[in-house]
Amino acid sequence: xxxxxxxxxFRPAFTDRWLCWLLRAGAIxxxxxxxxxxxxxxxxxxxxxxxxSPVRFFTDDAWYPLEDQYNLLPMVTGTLYASSGAxxxxxxxxxxxxxxxxxxxxHFIAVVYRRLIELLxxxxxxxxxxxxxxxxxxxxxxxxxxxxxxxxxxxxLTLMILPTLALTSYVALTAVPKEYMQAATVLGLSRWGIxxxxxxxxxxxxxxxxxLLAAGRAVGETMAVLMVAGNVVQHADSLLAPIRTLTAxxxxxxxxxxxxxxxxxxVSGLLLLFLVMALTSLAxxxxxxxxx
Amino acid sequence: xxKQDIPMRKLGHPLRDRLVQTAIYLVVLCVSGVFLWILLDLxxxxxxxLSWRFLTDVPRDAGRAGGIGSILVSTLLILSITLLVALxxxxxxxxxxxxxxxxxxxFGRWVxxxxxxxxxVPSIVFGLFGHAFFSIYLGLGFxxxxxxxxxxxxxxxxLVSTAETGLRAIPDSYRLSAAALGMSRAATLLHxxxxxxxPAWAAGLLLGIxxxxxxxxxxxxxxxxxxxxxxxxxxxxxxxxxHIYDLSMNVPGGDASAYAxxxxxxxLLLAINIVAMRLTHFWQHKKLHIR
Amino acid sequence: xxxKTDDSSQSDIPQMEIAPAGCESEGGHAYTLGPLQExxxxxxxxxxxxxxxLSLSYGTKRALxxxxxxxxxxxxxxxxxxxGCGKTSFLSTINRLTDIIPExxxxxxxxxxxxxxxxxSCNVQQLRKQIGMVFQKPTPFPLSIQRNIALPLREHxxxxxxxxxxxxxxxxxxxxxxxxxxxxxDAPALSLSGGQQQxxxxxxxLALDPEILLMDEPCSALDPIASSVxxxxxxxxxxxxxxxxxxxxxxxARRIANYAAFFWVQERERIGHLVEFGHCRDIFExxxxxxxxxxxxxxxx
Numbered sequence: 001x002x003x004x005x006x007x008x009x010f011r012p013a014f015t016d017r018w019l020c021w022l023l024r025a026g027a028i029x030x031x032x033x034x035x036x037x038x039x040x041x042x043x044x045x046x047x048x049x050x051x052x053s054p055v056r057f058f059t060d061d062a063w064y065p066l067e068d069q070y071n072l073l074p075m076v077t078g079t080l081y082a083s084s085g086a087x088x089x090x091x092x093x094x095x096x097x098x099x100x101x102x103x104x105x106x107h108f109i110a111v112v113y114r115r116l117i118e119l120l121x122x123x124x125x126x127x128x129x130x131x132x133x134x135x136x137x138x139x140x141x142x143x144x145x146x147x148x149x150x151x152x153x154x155x156x157l158t159l160m161i162l163p164t165l166a167l168t169s170y171v172a173l174t175a176v177p178k179e180y181m182q183a184a185t186v187l188g189l190s191r192w193g194i195x196x197x198x199x200x201x202x203x204x205x206x207x208x209x210x211x212l213l214a215a216g217r218a219v220g221e222t223m224a225v226l227m228v229a230g231n232v233v234q235h236a237d238s239l240l241a242p243i244r245t246l247t248a249x250x251x252x253x254x255x256x257x258x259x260x261x262x263x264x265x266x267v268s269g270l271l272l273l274f275l276v277m278a279l280t281s282l283a284x285x286x287x288x289x290x291x292x
Numbered sequence: 293x294x295k296q297d298i299p300m301r302k303l304g305h306p307l308r309d310r311l312v313q314t315a316i317y318l319v320v321l322c323v324s325g326v327f328l329w330i331l332l333d334l335x336x337x338x339x340x341x342l343s344w345r346f347l348t349d350v351p352r353d354a355g356r357a358g359g360i361g362s363i364l365v366s367t368l369l370i371l372s373i374t375l376l377v378a379l380x381x382x383x384x385x386x387x388x389x390x391x392x393x394x395x396x397x398x399f400g401r402w403v404x405x406x407x408x409x410x411x412x413v414p415s416i417v418f419g420l421f422g423h424a425f426f427s428i429y430l431g432l433g434f435x436x437x438x439x440x441x442x443x444x445x446x447x448x449x450x451l452v453s454t455a456e457t458g459l460r461a462i463p464d465s466y467r468l469s470a471a472a473l474g475m476s477r478a479a480t481l482l483h484x485x486x487x488x489x490x491p492a493w494a495a496g497l498l499l500g501i502x503x504x505x506x507x508x509x510x511x512x513x514x515x516x517x518x519x520x521x522x523x524x525x526x527x528x529x530x531x532x533x534x535h536i537y538d539l540s541m542n543v544p545g546g547d548a549s550a551y552a553x554x555x556x557x558x559x560l561l562l563a564i565n566i567v568a569m570r571l572t573h574f575w576q577h578k579k580l581h582i583r
Numbered sequence: 584x585x586x587k588t589d590d591s592s593q594s595d596i597p598q599m600e601i602a603p604a605g606c607e608s609e610g611g612h613a614y615t616l617g618p619l620q621e622x623x624x625x626x627x628x629x630x631x632x633x634x635x636x637l638s639l640s641y642g643t644k645r646a647l648x649x650x651x652x653x654x655x656x657x658x659x660x661x662x663x664x665x666x667g668c669g670k671t672s673f674l675s676t677i678n679r680l681t682d683i684i685p686e687x688x689x690x691x692x693x694x695x696x697x698x699x700x701x702x703x704s705c706n707v708q709q710l711r712k713q714i715g716m717v718f719q720k721p722t723p724f725p726l727s728i729q730r731n732i733a734l735p736l737r738e739h740x741x742x743x744x745x746x747x748x749x750x751x752x753x754x755x756x757x758x759x760x761x762x763x764x765x766x767x768x769d770a771p772a773l774s775l776s777g778g779q780q781q782x783x784x785x786x787x788x789l790a791l792d793p794e795i796l797l798m799d800e801p802c803s804a805l806d807p808i809a810s811s812v813x814x815x816x817x818x819x820x821x822x823x824x825x826x827x828x829x830x831x832x833x834x835x836a837r838r839i840a841n842y843a844a845f846f847w848v849q850e851r852e853r854i855g856h857l858v859e860f861g862h863c864r865d866i867f868e869x870x871x872x873x874x875x876x877x878x879x880x881x882x883x884x
């Protein structure tokens with residue numbers, strides 16, 4: 001009982017209180033960033049707000065910012081076409097990949113394929129754009145010049161959103177309780193029957209949430225589309241027409257934009273922000289329901 | 293879930309099943325094929341120019357000749373600033389959300405929601421924000437500092453979410469035992485919870501670094517285009533990803549250098565991945581089983 | 584002083600008697616010092632904890648209503664009753680673990696060393712050093728055996744390595760683990776069996792030299808052999824420590840406890856309350872309340 005005699009000093013709880021305030025400071029900083037973003041985007045747009053009513057973004061003749069024409073529609077449709085096309089391709093491919101990893105592949109191959117997909121999810125967008133520029137465009141060019149086109153944008157975007165789609169779908173599929181599948185097997189259903197009838201409906205919410213997130217990613221993608229889409233401001237009349245997306249527009253013109261032109265670019269950034277926020281909020285809602 | 297879990301039945305629709313199976317195999321083959329094509333393309337195109345001199349020389353002739361030495365230094369500096377700012381803010385937010393704030397409190401919900409929204413912001417919009425706030429409002433101009441701070445904002449959501457998950461995964465029984473032994477929260481955090489959450493935190497850090505290193509659009513208008521060796525944090529600097537973009541789009545004949553740069557970037561990301569995985573494994577082993 | 588024996592024929596022993604020779608006195612308390620011994624030991628009915636009108640609620644739902652009882656120094660007090668009647672919650676209030684349970688509100692007072700523990704001036708960490716707790720599921724930290732004991736010791740100011748080792752050896756011997764683990768103190772604590780882990784948790788709590796040990800069904804998560812080892816340890820600890828133990832096992836309570844508090848939960852409102860408190864013998868053999876009689880005979884609960 002040696003230490004009975006010690007004057008054992010207790011550590012008072014003020015370290016805890018001090019710690020709490022330090023942590024609070026960090027958290028407030030983190031939460032303020034979003035507020036700051038909205039604030040500063042609006043601030044940059046504000047001077048032009050009085051002069052240019054938002055309706056003009058859709059009713060002006062065309063996009064000639066140096067001549068005070070600010071029709072954003074071609075860029076909006078460019079973004080929409082490219083993203084929708086990419087989703088149309090990536091969703092079936094992604095789900096098929098996820099099904100392969102979850103149900104059709106022997107364990108070793110499933111692991112290898114998953115590593116491959118994870119590796120590809122980490123490839124930067126510039127590298128995808130670069131590959132598209134050097135390899136894909138010449139191929140499309142041979143078919144019909146110029147190579148830079150909506151098609152190229154769709155293909156590159158598909159490649160970019162495919163890995164995350166496959167991975168989120170895989171997580172949704174494996175989250176389906178085994179009991180469902182056992183019950184279906186016992187009823188004599190075949191493998192595809194079980195998947196189509198039981199697993200996919202059960203995993204539907206998670207897959208849709210993943211799809212919405214991928215859509216958000218496709219809409220917000222800048223560099224890759226910038227490099228392969230051709231960047232002509234026009235409504236696409238065919239798959240092989242060059243287009244410009246909202247994101248590419250900002251990236252290209254910000255360098256030399258001044259005054260009102262600049263303000264309009266900031267507002268197109270706001271538009272993008274709200275669009276992506278809507279998509280991710282929807283995905284978040286679905287995801288929350290899915291995980292109860 | 294593996295193939296063995298669902299037995300193949302000969303009843304039902306064997307033809308339909310076969311068709312679906314074939315379709316899925318085809319898809320997987322195509323996908324693997326395309327991705328292997330990309331990787332091979334990069335390796336073949338880039339290995340020609342890859343050398344130690346390439347890594348250390350500064351770019352000459354707009355990047356067609358010389359190397360990427362100054363680019364790598366700029367990238368490193370920007371990443372360092374990003375981590376220096378994002379880690380304390382992000383990790384302290386995670387600790388607060390996981391340990392100190394009740395789940396349903398208004399403050400906690402506000403912080404979480406803000407971060408969730410932040411996670412979805414496109415990188416070009418971050419670029420606009422960084423330009424307006426860091427470069428112009430705070431007067432940092434086109435600088436490494438400005439770029440680093442912008443990237444720090446981008447990394448916050450992922451750092452916070454992975455760190456918070458790592459802490460929440462630790463069962464409450466440890467916290468209750470520690471409290472019953474009269475340990476302060478700070479001590480419980482330091483000696484028990486953080487070592488347990490370390491692997492998850494390292495994984496989140498890795499994810500963040502990978503994302504930051506691949507970033508381009510956010511840096512276009514914040515850290516600039518200059519490819520010289522930076523001499524201070526207020527100098528403009530060009531990151532590797534931006535260098536690839538510039539070489540391929542704006543510099544005719546820059547393809548060879550671009551290939552090599554792309555290969556370097558990919559290898560760098562791979563290396564970070566491997567190092568971090570080794571690190572977490574070692575840390576886990578060391579902290580928990582030895583005195 | 585009451586000499587506790589297993590012989591129920593001594594039911595007419597009055598509360599206060601002269602201390603038999605052989606019990607050492609230190610500052611008015613009678614504890615056996617030194618290594619644990621089997622056999623007779625002393626127990627003074629001197630209240631060390633006085634609970635007055637304690638109530639507990641989770642959010643708006645009241646879980647426990649107006650409990651008043653005394654915990655006697657050196658004795659084992661068993662809290663018995665069906666599940667859901669607030670025994671564990673009551674136990675958590677004694678060392679103020681309810682402070683960190685979300686939405687939990689406590690009314691009433693608990694006097695420990697003549698001070699209300701719910702007072703603002705009460706140092707909670709010091710309180711928890713003096714009142715140790717062992718949980719139902721063994722929860723050793725995912726560290727080595729040595730560090731499990733060293734960590735709380737360092738937290739409470741014991742920094743000398745030699746001292747820590749002495750204390751560790753002492754408490755590990757007390758719980759009977761020393762011979763089993765002395766050669767692998769650096770092994771992870773999670774590699775021990777369930778019973779060993781629980782004994783390690785008890786050793787960890789004992790290392791802080793508490794006066795009171797709170798135990799929440801310490802044997803229920805263990806297999807029968809481990810359970811009997813731990814139970815044996817608990818009964819040997821009494822006299823030196825005051826023990827409050829929640830248990831579902833009536834036979835266990837009968838075997839080891841000096842005092843018993845019987846809790847019950849009202850059917851409709853699901854609020855727990857204390858039905859009867861007294862000598863363990865009395866509760867089991869001559870209960871006053873009909874509910875108590877029904878519960879201990881197995882007719883209800």
